[in-house]
Amino acid sequence: MDRDLLPEEFQRFHDLIYRTAGIHYPAEKVSLLSNRIRKRLHATRTRSYTDYLALLQSPSGATEQQAFLDSVTTNETYFFRCQRHWAFFREWAQQRAQDPAARREGFRIWSAAASNGAEAYTIAIVLHQVLGPDFGGSRVEVLGTDLSAQILDEARAARYRPHATAQTPPPVLQQYFTKTASDQLQFDPRLAKVVRFQRHNLMDPLAAAPFDFVFLRNVMIYFDGPSKQRVLRHAFEVTKPGAYLVVGESESLMNVEQPFVYRKPSIFQKPARAAEPAGQARR
Numbered sequence: 001m002d003r004d005l006l007p008e009e010f011q012r013f014h015d016l017i018y019r020t021a022g023i024h025y026p027a028e029k030v031s032l033l034s035n036r037i038r039k040r041l042h043a044t045r046t047r048s049y050t051d052y053l054a055l056l057q058s059p060s061g062a063t064e065q066q067a068f069l070d071s072v073t074t075n076e077t078y079f080f081r082c083q084r085h086w087a088f089f090r091e092w093a094q095q096r097a098q099d100p101a102a103r104r105e106g107f108r109i110w111s112a113a114a115s116n117g118a119e120a121y122t123i124a125i126v127l128h129q130v131l132g133p134d135f136g137g138s139r140v141e142v143l144g145t146d147l148s149a150q151i152l153d154e155a156r157a158a159r160y161r162p163h164a165t166a167q168t169p170p171p172v173l174q175q176y177f178t179k180t181a182s183d184q185l186q187f188d189p190r191l192a193k194v195v196r197f198q199r200h201n202l203m204d205p206l207a208a209a210p211f212d213f214v215f216l217r218n219v220m221i222y223f224d225g226p227s228k229q230r231v232l233r234h235a236f237e238v239t240k241p242g243a244y245l246v247v248g249e250s251e252s253l254m255n256v257e258q259p260f261v262y263r264k265p266s267i268f269q270k271p272a273r274a275a276e277p278a279g280q281a282r283r
Helices: 007-021 027-044 049-056 059-073 083-097 100-105 118-131 133-137 149-157 170-176 225-237
Strands: 107-111 140-146 177-179 185-187 195-199 211-216 239-247 261-264 267-269
Touching (some): 107 118, 118 140, 118 195, 149 195, 225 239
Parallel strands (some): 107 140, 107 211, 211 239
Antiparallel strands (some): 177 185, 239 267
16 A cells, blocks of 8 residues: 555544544644554555554454554653753752651652653652652652553663753763663663553543642644543543643643643643632633
8 A cells, every 4th residue: 555545534544543542633644644554554464544444443453453553643752851841840849848748748740641751750850859869768659651552661661762861961861871782771770660651541531549740741732622621631630639730832721621720831730729710721
């Protein structure tokens, strides 16, 4: 198969991806989606888009469904992406660390749409810098979730190509990474122990204890309004009162009905009291 999807074929795959993952592929992305699907046609030795769609929807297609979702949703990220967010997170962690009760309670952070784990491990680095060796005795739990099983395997391996650390300060690179024989960078396994990865579809509720801080960055750009609302409701359900939510800088929540309160550009907060108005400013 050497042609792009026809309009009716594109719509059928679009609808499948939207139903499954909430991701909206705009029509101008037909070549991108076609290229990704063609790779799966080759891997499964399927002759046509129609035959491949039938495979995905068949009882025997569960394994290929995961491979298909991996191929159309996988994106890489890098350490310390968007310095403004990390400065805010560091300040929040420092203030929380000054509260003995909060410090005893610990730190629970969710890296949603964790991709290759760079964000989750950056969280661990910042908390280690703020709290000190062994996190100052505080319990630290970082959960990284993603729809792609393949990218989560890469995250658990915690090995990165040099470009993933291009925004990482040299002293941090020296302290927390070791160069491997293949010139990759291995993240510190002692810090990696506080990070756990699991597969999760943001369209579904997350079964987890509530979090103190949530990173939900650079994934909602692929969602339409209803999908954004659904994802944000699910995030709201697993955040503590007063917890913060950070979204990507290019992700506007303008005109999205959601329960978080706007604090700063791309930074939101769950109301500390149930009586506080939820989400007056949606930016």
